[in-house]
Amino acid sequence: MAKKINCLISAGPTREWIDPVRFISNPSSGKMGYALAKEAHNRGFDVNLVSGPVSIRPVDGIMVTRVETAEEMRKAMLEKFDSSDLILMCAAVSDHKPKFQWEQKKKKDQFPQNIEMIPNKDILLELGQKKKKLQTLVGFAAETENGVQNALEKLNKKNLDWIALNDISNKKIGFDKDFNEITLFSSSGKRVNLDFSKKEELATQMFELILK
C-alpha cells in the first residue's frame, strides 16, 4: 500500500498579549487554511492543522493543534515539520509582539502611551531552512502593493516551492471573506492565476497544481 501523504497546514491569526485583556492580532478568519485542510483530508491525506484562534469547526478526522501566540505556532509547526511531506503556511502570523506582557490588567489611567514591540521569529523562513529534498513547502504573501515583486522575493528568501499571492487591498477577497483570488508562483518559474472563487474551490485548484 502506498504511504499516506502527511500534510501540515497552519491557519488563522496569532495573538500577542499585552495584558490579560488586550492583544495585538489581525483580521484573519482562518477560512483559507481550513479550506486547504478540508481539501487535503478529502484527498485521503493525514492532516495536521495548527490553528490560531478562529471560530470555524474543522471537519472530523483532521488533527488540530490550537495555538495563540506566534511562538506557540512556531513550536507546533517545528514539532510536526520533519514528518510532513507537504506543508502549507497559511496563517497570518503577527510579525511583532510586545516586549513586556503585564500579568495584571493595566488600568486605563496607567496604560502606556507607547508599547515597545520586538520581532517574532519568521516561522516559514525557519521551515525553509530545514526543508529536505522530498518535502514541498508552500507559503502565502499578503500584499497591498508591489505584490508580484514581494511574493517572488519571499518565495526565494524563504526557500519555498510555491507561494500564493493575495492582494489584501482588494476588499472583496482575502481576510475574513469567503472568496479569494490568488496568483501562484513556483520556484521553477511557473505563474498561475486562480480567478475569483470560493476559498474551497481555490483550495481544490491549489492542490491540483501543487501535486501535478
Ligand code: CTP
Ligand atoms: N510568516 C511566518 N512567520 C512570521 C511571519 C510570516 O511564518 N513571523 C509566513 C506567513 O504565514 C506567510 C509568509 O510567511 O506564509 C509571508 O507572510 P507575510 O505576512 O506576507 O510577509 P512577511 O514575511 O511577514 O513580510 P512583510 O510583513 O514584510 O510583508
